[in-house]
Amino acid sequence: MQLDLVPRMPNFGPMSKSMELRRTGFWATVVGYGSAMAALVFILKYFEYRYWIRDLRMEVYIGVVAVLFTALGVWVGSKLLEDKRREVAPTDPPLTSNVEAIRSLGISVREEEVLRLMAQGLSNQEIADKLFISLPTVKSHASSLFVKLDVSRRTQAVHKAKSLGILA
Amino acid sequence: MQLDLVPRMPNFGPMSKSMELRRTGFWATVVGYGSAMAALVFILKYFEYRYWIRDLRMEVYIGVVAVLFTALGVWVGSKLLEDKRREVAPTDPPLTSNVEAIRSLGISVREEEVLRLMAQGLSNQEIADKLFISLPTVKSHASSLFVKLDVSRRTQAVHKAKSLGILA
DNA sequence: GCGTGATCCATACCAAAGGATGAGGGCAGA
DNA sequence: TCTGCCCTCATCCTTTGGTATGGATCACGC
Secondary structure, X not given: OOOOOOOOOOOOOOHHHHOOOXXXXXXXXXXXXXXXXXXXXXXXXXXXXXXXXXXXXXXXXXXXXXHHHHHXXXXXXXXXHHHHHHHHOOOOOOOOOHHHHHHHHOOOHHHHHHHHHHHXXXXXXXXXXXXXXXXXXXXHHHHHHHHHHOOOOHHHHHHHHHHOOOOO | OOOOOOOOOOOOHHHHHHHHHOHHHHHHHHHHHHHHHHHHHHHHHHHHHHHHOOOOOHXXXXXXXXXXXXXXXXXXXXXXXXXXXXXXXXXXXXXXXXXXXXXXXXXXXXXXXXXXXHHOOOOHHHHHHHHOOOHHHHHHHHHHHHHHHOOOOHHHHHHHHHHOOOOO
C-alpha cells in the first residue's frame, strides 16, 4: 500500500505564525501527534509516581500505548483508504476523454481532486481533511475551478464536469 | 471553529459499524493482538537484557510500540474497510427501476422534482422559480428529501440518488 | 536572475444552504 | 368525521459555500 499521506511537501513559509493554535494542515498533524505522545508519556509517568509509585510495570505502559496508537492507526488507515474505496465502488469505465477535457480547460491536478471529492458529496471541510490541506485552500481550489468550468456553484460544477466527461 | 491542534481524535462511528459487520472474527483479532503484543514485549525485554542491559529508556519503548501499533492499526483499518467495500459495492449495480427506489424510500412527486433540478446545479431560488413555489417550500422539500435519502447536503443527495438509480 | 503558474494559507464579508419549528389547506381512506 | 400525508409558506438561527484580496514557497523555463 502506498502511503500518500503527504502528496506534496508543505511550504514552510507561514511557520512563524504556525505555532498558533488555529493552524491546520500537515505540520499541525505532526505536532499534534508528537504532543499527544508526549502527553501520554507524561500522564503515565504522573500516575506512576503519584499513585502506584513505581508499581506500574512496563507491560502496562506498552499495552496502553499499543491500544491507543492502534486506534489512532485504524483512524488514519480509514482516512487514507476512504478515498480508494469510494473510487473503487462505482465502476468508472469512461476514462478516455476526461484527460483531454481537463487539459483544455487548464484544470490543475489539485483542482481535479477537489472536483472529484465534491462530486461525492463531501463538504469543503471534509475535502480539506481528506487532502490534508486547510479549508481556505479548498475554497481557493474550488473557486478557480468554478471559473474554469464557468459555473458558480458546486452542484453546477459537478453537473457540468459529468457532461464534459471529466467525471464518471 | 474549534481548535484542532491535535489531529481530531478518531471518531469511531464508521469503525464500530465495520466491527459489527465482522463480529465473527472479533475475538480472534483480540487474541491475535494480545499475542503480538506479548511477543513484542518479550522481544524488547530480551534485547534489553541481552545487549543493552537496562540502557533502553522508557521513551524508546513507547516510541517503538507506538510506531509499530500505528502501522498495525492502519493495516487493521484497511482490512475493515475492505470488508465493508465488498459488502457495499455489489449491492449497487442491480437497480433497474428508479420508480421502485423512489417508492421504497417514500419520496414524493414534488421531492423528486426538486431532486432532479438540484442535480442540474440549480439553486433553491432557481428551483422555486421554475416550480412556481416559494423558497421556503423548496427548502422544505429538500429537507424531507435529505432525511429520506439519509444525507445532509444537496451534493450528497445527488450522488446517492445516482448510485440508487433514481437519477440518470 | 526573473517571471509564471501551481500550491498553500489567511482574513473578511456576503450569499446560500440547511435545521428546527409551526401552521394552514387539500385530499384520500379508515 | 377523523387521521394521515402531501404541499405550501413562514420565521429564526446556524452552518456551509463562495468571492475578494493578499501573501508565501517552490519548480520550471527563459
